[in-house]
Amino acid sequence: MLTLFFVTLVVCCLIRLAPGEPLGAGPEEEIGMRVSAAARAELRALYHLDQPPHRQYGLWLSDLLRGDLGRSFHDRRPVAERIGERLGVTVALNVLSLLLALAVALPLGLLAALRPGSTFDRLAGGASYLLYAVPVFWAGLLLQIVCYGRLDWLPLAGLRSPESEYLGPAGRFLDLAAHFVLPVLCLSYGSLAYLSRFVRATLIENAAGESWRAARARGLSLASVLVRHGLRQAGVPLLTLASLLLPGLVGGSVIVETVFAIPGLGRLFVESAFQRDMPVLLGLTLLSGAATLLGILLADLAYAVVDPRVRRA
């Protein structure tokens, strides 16, 4: 928990140190748009900008302990509201893409490890590297052009179609699901590629290990050894790695959210950073930090459960 507060404090100081204030216009500047000095001073006081960073942080902290995340500098809505309305979408997107990545990476890595050096293995490897090399904004565009522009199978962007208000609940759910397909694909393919190579590497390495040789000596086929022992051994570091992908929850999906016009936390985060919107940034840091710590905890638990040696240590 201390870690979280330390991190949020650093974030607070970082924002304050950054040149630029939340006041002032965005990239558009019109002649005639000027705030008087008095008005400016009043606003600075409103945003606690006249206080030193640690004082501002202290104010935030005391509000937090009372359960109040404060109000966004940008539109004065409560931070909890601004984060809350996007949280569901982002969590859904990230969880689904993680599950997809795991679901495909495991069998793929497994099959590749079964016959290292075979054509399948090389093809899978090549495909993985190709996937990994394609930047997300490109993949998104290509998928949009093919699935929406040419084939008209899937919606282009956003969360719902304009006609969805005329559909019943089942229709709306399916509409939402359809809108999720491409973004989830885009979010998952990079980690999918990476994880599948990782699974393969771990399995091959373990294949030469003692417990495996013993099992093989007992006459079990390679496949069943792979599944029984390999999965278990690979599963744990896999989970660890997967948990490390969790911090991407907040900032990592910004490109997908931009290309597919999804109102998620990634975009909120980037926009707030540009707008120096301290309360929102602190709130998001708290959230991402909590999610990260949770992920690490889960991974460590999984590790301890599966690998008895770690439990002993």
Next chain:
Amino acid sequence: MPERLPANLRWGAALLGLLLAAALAAPWISADPARLELDQRLRPPSASHWLGTDALGRDMAARVVHGGRVSLGVGLLAAAFALVIGLPLGALAGYRRGLWDAAVTRLTEAVLCFPVLLLVLALLGLGPSWLHGISDVSRIAIVIGLTGWIPLARYLRGEFIKLGGSAMVLAARASGAGPWRVAVRHVLPSALAPVLVTAAFTVGAAIGLEAALSFLGLGVPPPVPTWGGLLADAREHIERGWWLAAFPGAALFVTVLACNLVGEGLRDLLDPRRGRP
């Protein structure tokens, strides 16, 4: 040590070597990437422009080759940072356990909780002016290094924990070898193996992050080309120039491939237990 180096190591090293050589030799072997020729805009590959021209009439071949300097620089530098920070920390945590482990774990948690994008923005734009002296390339590399070391460290720590109690190590310790010697000679080679694979991916990740930043408008300023920047630009003209994306994309793919071949090759080389089950 096997007599012949593993095949993938040979191929990978060769590819990587070729890429590096091209990048280093860029000023001599290619045209000026910043030269605008406004009447030669968006021309497909031809004899005078082998890889075509971009929207401002600049030679794509020159831009891809010069782009390699930056992108490869970012990628390799970032991976190097990550290794330099992650390996010692991971080894210490996993091998010595105790206070080291606790300290390193707390540190990884703190860094993980920190929003990466904020760190990127901070280092790229919000920093003090002396930071601008360091080139943009180095800044991106630093950021990725500062955050990318964590998977390496955590994995290495796990490996060290696992191997620390293995029969081989116990035997070596029993025979009187000091803890460090054991670590380096027996544990490190096998622990290092998958780590190298991860490090190879870090190169790709670094170049990818640079591409994402270019897309968001925060990349390296003109006229310096980078593969990420070229891909971001190509998105604007997707229907009028397939060559704008194909060649930087191919270069990126080859780089990721080469790095991973080298990583896997090194692993095959170092892992004394390698071989088919």
Next chain:
Amino acid sequence: MRDSWRAGSLIAALLLQALAACGAERESPGATSPVTVRALLSQDPPSLSLLGKPDHNSEIVATQITDSLVQYDDRLELLPRVAESYEFSDGGRTLVFRLRPGVRWHDGRPVTAADVIFSVEQARDPAVENRTFAPQFADLVSLETPDERTIRARYSRPARGALEAWRLPLLPRHLAQRGAELLTGSYARHPVGCGPFRFVRYRPGEEIVLEANDDYWDGRPHIDRLVFVIYPDQRTAFQALRARDLDIMVASPDLWHEARLSAAATRPESFVYYRLNLWQIGWNMDGSNPFFADARVRRALLLALDRGQFIERIAHGLGRPGVTSFHPDLVWTDATIEPLPYDPGQAGRLLELAGWSPAARGVRERAGRRFRFRLMIGDSSQGIVDEMAAWLQQSWARVGIEVEIEKLEWRQFRERRLAHEFEATMAGLSFTPNPDQFELYHSSARDAGFNYGGLRDPEVDRLLESGRAADDPVARRQIYFGLQQRLHELQPIACLIHFATPVLHDPRLRGVVPSPIDHWRTTRGPREWRWVEDLAGG
């Protein structure tokens, strides 16, 4: 086992059907569903309270939901709207409005003078952060309402330009909160106005839905619904437009060009117009650098640019070389002044005269100092900015000047510019139709205004001051003509290019009328748009 297979295939079939249905419904809506126009908005507006924290997006929405006392038409004439008439008196220090009868808020209550006073008070409240209108009421001394339909405004000094301020959006006193609560209260979630469209709902990050106000005093809009769709990425929006999921958007020159090359079946309608903005370079003339205090150098730098070629080739012809910061379409502009030509030879000569001679590696030098400077740019999502930067670098390299581009995140860019820590900056600039450009050029405006480069010219100061004080429009025009001549000589900022605004829309959408401010905020905005299903007809 078989049951789960059957269940699975059933679900799959339903899914496919639903997806097919989603696709099919993208054709034009049937006779019973409302005529909806979907327009692109690039970002969420900071506030829907109509007055709080306005930016261009929120003003676009605000002018549909509510009306104001006066409003521009497409030629930038101020027409009385909620005001039936107005009258200046007392040497221009008093302005009296008579409200039009029959104007009602969307909840039926009538619009009264008290509402107008309330709106002005909120606009001037610093907590509302209204940067657009608050400064325009700076000289307002008092507001009175002799009766429910009359407003008398008294100013501390006569200024004809005061009328423009009354384009202020009107808010209902009985519904909107005051001060900081205006931004945080219930009104900001559901704004109510007296305009042609009423607010239906807002989904943050997705859309803002408005529907036609049947009881609008000036006649119901022709379309039934106006939906603002929020797509941050232009290329995504473009794909939606081509598939008829989006009906109107502002595009980049490249997208406009691509649209025109599309096959006839999917080709959107397009038109182009000029807004009141300008792309310019600001030189820091305060002597902190050895280059730009000299007017000859500033002139030479502009002469070295082939703007015509850039506009033709890169911007697909969608632009005009800038002359001064007075927009070509305004009545105040001296049309006789020509833009500086492309003349690198003359540029070289001027540079020589200023003491900068070619030296090693083709870069000019003076007293051992190389002519190498940093051009500061604010990061922007427009690709054309990068292209301009590259073009500038090459053009100036050809006359022996080395330029380094410094790309900064926007707020940092503003901070540096405000602190005068730059050598040259490049940015866009937007204007109101008001010719008074005091804040851009007056020597007093260096810290409080937009005169970042620190221009200090007594004649410019004098002309600006007398322009402000002048009553007679003819005399005023002459003063501003003189100002433009002087500015053209001095070149304190390099007025690079006026880029045109390309608009793409569905061919079935008719009646979109451009104006120098935009195609939204005039009396000929979405209220007059029509949707024509049968393209063979009219």
